[in-house]
Amino acid sequence: MKEQRHPDIAEITLTRLLTALGDPVRIGLVRVLSDDRERGWGxxxxPVxxxxxxxxxxxxxxxxxxxxxxxxxxxxxxxRRADLDDRFPGVLAALLAAAEADGTGDEVSAADQSRRS
Structure with missing residues (x-):
């Protein structure tokens, strides 16, 4: 299989970060991954x-x-929590707190988690 390309930390821009996080499903995925566990796609x-x-x-x-x-x-x-925190201190924590408060991404979970209510 082809090796995936990941941007270097210096290539991560605020505009690309915010654009990527502009969808509720993607915010939900980030919320699920915020427990710092690696997850299999399966x-x-x-709900997609x-x-x-x-x-x-x-x-x-x-x-x-x-x-x-x-x-x-x-x-x-x-x-990539450490990379994001190094590049944009506090942005990820603020985003996760706001998403939690608003319920953004609640419809996304992992197989070993119950759906958020």
Whole structure:
């Protein structure tokens, strides 16, 4: 399988970050990944088709929000929290707090999590 390209920390721009996070499903994915666990794509639950979920994960990866790792035919994803905190201190924490307060992304979960209420 082809190795995925991830932007270097200096390539992560605020505009790309905010654009990537401009969708409730993607914010939900970031909320799920904010527990700092690596997740298999198959563990992620969202109210979209698998192809759409794949697109959302690609947008997050291309913006530098997540890192994808392939193992055989399986893909795993994790949040690039340290990189984002180094590049834009406080932005991720503020976004996660606001999303939690507003319920943005509540429809997204992981297989081992119950849906947020």
């Amino acid at each position: 563990e992620l639950r969202a 088709a698998k192809s759409t979920l794949s697109h959302h994960l690609k947008v997050l990866r291309d913006a530098g929000v997540t890192r994808t790792r392939q193992e055989g035919t399986r893909c795993f994803v994790r949040l």
